[in-house]
Amino acid sequence: MTTATELYEFNTANWALDNSFMEQLTDPGESYTAVCPFYLVDHPEGTAVVDTGLSHDMLDDPASYGQHGAEFMEAFLPAIEYGPEMHPRAQLEDVGYSPEDIDYLVLTHLHSDHAGHIDTFPDAEIIVREEELRYAHWPVPVQEVFYLEGDFDMLRSGAYDVTPVRGEYDVFGDGSLVTFPTPGHTPGHQSVQVELPETGTVILGADIAHKESGYEREHLASFNYDLSQSIESLRALKARARREGAEVFVTHDNEHIEMMADGLR
Numbered sequence: 001m002t003t004a005t006e007l008y009e010f011n012t013a014n015w016a017l018d019n020s021f022m023e024q025l026t027d028p029g030e031s032y033t034a035v036c037p038f039y040l041v042d043h044p045e046g047t048a049v050v051d052t053g054l055s056h057d058m059l060d061d062p063a064s065y066g067q068h069g070a071e072f073m074e075a076f077l078p079a080i081e082y083g084p085e086m087h088p089r090a091q092l093e094d095v096g097y098s099p100e101d102i103d104y105l106v107l108t109h110l111h112s113d114h115a116g117h118i119d120t121f122p123d124a125e126i127i128v129r130e131e132e133l134r135y136a137h138w139p140v141p142v143q144e145v146f147y148l149e150g151d152f153d154m155l156r157s158g159a160y161d162v163t164p165v166r167g168e169y170d171v172f173g174d175g176s177l178v179t180f181p182t183p184g185h186t187p188g189h190q191s192v193q194v195e196l197p198e199t200g201t202v203i204l205g206a207d208i209a210h211k212e213s214g215y216e217r218e219h220l221a222s223f224n225y226d227l228s229q230s231i232e233s234l235r236a237l238k239a240r241a242r243r244e245g246a247e248v249f250v251t252h253d254n255e256h257i258e259m260m261a262d263g264l265r
């Protein structure tokens with residue numbers, strides 16, 4: 001643990017997708033390599049991880065993942081690159097943390113590329129929006145492929161400490177790590193604001209947009225739950241970023257992860 005808040009980003013998988021999938025109707029046929037990261041927030045009072053990336057157990061054997069399997073993920077496998085060194089446990093251990101040391105796990109939403117390694121953090125208090133927990137079990141058809149029971153069913157076991165949240169939530173109680181609702185991509189999607197001593201305010205927009213250019217141009221993903229609500233949340237987040245003088249990072253932009261390669265302080 002440090003004396004001031006620090007923020008790190010780690011990638012669990014590279015997923016090559018058609019660009020128009022990430023940024024609606026833009027450059028169809030061109031491939032874009034999306035990263036599937038998780039973040040570590042080291043705070044004087046404890047540690048938090050934000051999201052958990054894409055499950056390697058699922059990628060190793062989709063058909064046996066969770067109660068009903070995830071065979072439909074097999075079609076995506078040739079486009080996904082990952083390895084044991086990209087597992088959250090391995091990457092945290094590389095920088096001197098054990099997953100058992102993590103106090104809080106903030107989940108922006110429960111899509112498979114964000115919630116794939118929850119079981120690596122059985123001791124963490126899990127902060128997720130109540131609406132997302134409900135929706136994950138019965139999503140709209142276009143989002144069924146993104147919600148894998150193998151990722152999150154264990155949250156119902158009672159062995160996990162789950163805090164379902166509704167509005168804004170101040171994780172450490174000092175404004176340094178605050179989650180706030182940004183529905184649209186999914187009904188229970190939330191973004192995360194981090195206060196850093198040197199960098200200032202950073203907003204982890206999660207899937208508020210899938211790329212920097214999509215964020216700027218407000219070209220979102222076609223498979224979002226509600227596009228007009230997505231735009232509303234995106235504009236509210238932009239207004240918040242202006243007000244706070246915040247730098248915004250979105251999860252899947254492969255340049256954003258580069259910008260955080262040495263961590264932010």
Ligand SMILES: [Zn+2]
Nearest residue numbers: 109111185207
């Ligand atoms: Zn998502």
